Amino acid sequence: MKKSALLLTALSLTGAGPTLADAFTDAVTAGKASGNFRLRFEDVSQDNAAKDASALTLRTHLGYETGTLSGFSAKIELEDTRIVAGQGDYTVGPTGYNPGEFSVIADPEHTELDQGYVQYKAKGVTAKLGRQVVTYDGHRFIGHVGWRQDRQTYDALRLDYAPMKDVSLSYTYIDQRNRIFAEQADLDSKDHLLNASINTPVGKVVVYSYLLEVDNGTDNALDTTGVSLSGKQALGDVKVLYTLEYAKQDAEQGTVERDADYSLVELGVAAAGITAKAGVETLGSDDGLYGFSTPLATLHKWNGWADLFLATPGVGLVDSxxxxxxxxxxxxxxxxxxxxxxxxxxxxxxxxxxxLNVSYVRKFGKHYSAGLKYADYNAKDFAVDTEKLWFWLGLSF
Known part of the structure; x- marks a missing residue:
């Protein structure tokens, strides 16, 4: 009996082998290739000693995502940026490119792994392990900085769970921040990101806690906990838009501890194809010595496209x-x-x-796009007058 059982088991495994191998091959070959090309011209003029800067760069993303096998899939994506036609009169300080000579355009030449992860999905659970894009809630605290040619990704484990309709829970652990300056400014970290949201009749409520720490042997914790509400209500043909948010931040800088508050109040209306908004965003200060910090945000999206406030001044910032x-x-x-x-x-x-910020973006057909953007910062007590102009062409598939 034992010999018969062993023989039957061996035969069943022999039959299953090709089936499993075929399923694996099908998952790999039934995937999807993707590509994104962005040719962009950027011009920067500042009222300081640095020379005016200009850059013509081509950013290339090439990726492949497999099909699914028992809930598992994988993705790999490569990223490359090149200066085109010798138009590279700009400075990228962290990479040592033309240090101190020109105004900064943060698009270094580089080639790197942009994403490379394994994913598992089943019954409302998604787990993703490896180098990946991580964003939460409009990129205000956690973003991918996709405006720059070398976007920000993370070496991370992310777990998402949807226990019921309109409820989502998320946790991410990051052990390396792959920043926008090629590999020269990447940081080892011990970051814990917690985010929970629920859709209600009055809008989406989000509660979050982002516990950040650079893994460099020093005391440098940056803990931010907050809550937001964003929604819209129809009044006839008019939609009323609103966002309210508050967060508290505790920062440990060696033996010094600081704290600051964040708040956002935004109201808007949308009618006849036009959307108008007004808001006040406050990144608070601790006695003029520390300003509320968002080091993992897509900062270009907030506080002006001229990028003068990528680091919050010690006196804080009120953006009306x-x-x-x-x-x-x-x-x-x-x-x-x-x-x-x-x-x-x-x-x-x-x-x-x-x-003043002005933009116009248009898609052409299914695969092409173009855009024009302008920023004009007029200095008072801070920084210097700055003008920036961008024009880009895109192709994606």
């Missing part, structure tokens, strides 16, 4: 803004005005300037 956007000639346009002030002013820092 109005924006109008809509559709025109098959594309999308937007105009935004920012007025910047200190949260806790000092004798030398109070009015931090104002900025």
């Amino acid at each position: 803004y109005v924006s109008v956007s809509g559709k025109l000639l098959g594309g999308a346009w937007s105009v935004t005005h920012h007025s910047f002030d200190a949260d806790e002013d000092s004798p030398t820092l109070d009015k931090l300037g104002d900025e």
Whole structure:
């Protein structure tokens, strides 16, 4: 009997082998290739000693995502940026490219693994392990900085769970931040990201806690906990839009501990194809010595496209803004005005300037796009007058 059982088991495994191998081969070959090419010209002029900068760069993404086998799949994506036609008169400090000579354009030449992960999905659970894009809630605290040619990714484990309709829970552990300056500025870390959301009749409520720490042997914890509500309500043909958010941050800098608050109040209306918004975003200060920090955010999206406030000043930042956007000639346009002030002013820092942002983006067919964007920052007590202009062409499949 034992010999018969062993023989039957061996025969069944022999039969299953090719089946499993075939399923694996099918999953790998039934995947999807993808590509994205962005040719972009950027021009920067600043009222300081640095020379005006200009760059013409081509960013290439090439990727492949497998099919699914028993809930498992995998993705690999390579990223490359090259200077085109010798148009590389700009500075990228962290990589040592033309240090101190030109204004900064943060697009170094590079080739690297952008994403490479294994994913598992089943019964409301998604687990993803490896180098990956991680974003939460509009990129204000955790983003991929996709505006830059070398976008930000993370070596991480991410777990998402949807226990019921309209409820989602997420946890991410990051042990390396792959930043936008090729490999020269990547950081080892011990970051824990917790995010929970629920859709309610009045909008989406999100509760989050982002516990960040650079793994460099020093005390440098940066803990941010907050809650937000965003939604819209219809009043006839008009939609009323609203966002409310508050967060508290505790920062440990060696033996010094700091804390600061964050708040956002935004109201808007959408009617007849036009959307208008007004808001006040406050990145608070701790006695003028520390400003609320968001080191993993897609910072270009917030506080003006001229990128003068990538690091919050010690006096904090109050960004009062109005924006109008809509559709025109098959594309999308937007105009935004920012007025910047200190949260806790000092004798030398109070009015931090104002900025105008204008953009127009259009898709052509299924695969092509083009865009034009302009930023004009007028300095007061902070930084210097800055103008930036971008034009780009894109191809994706």
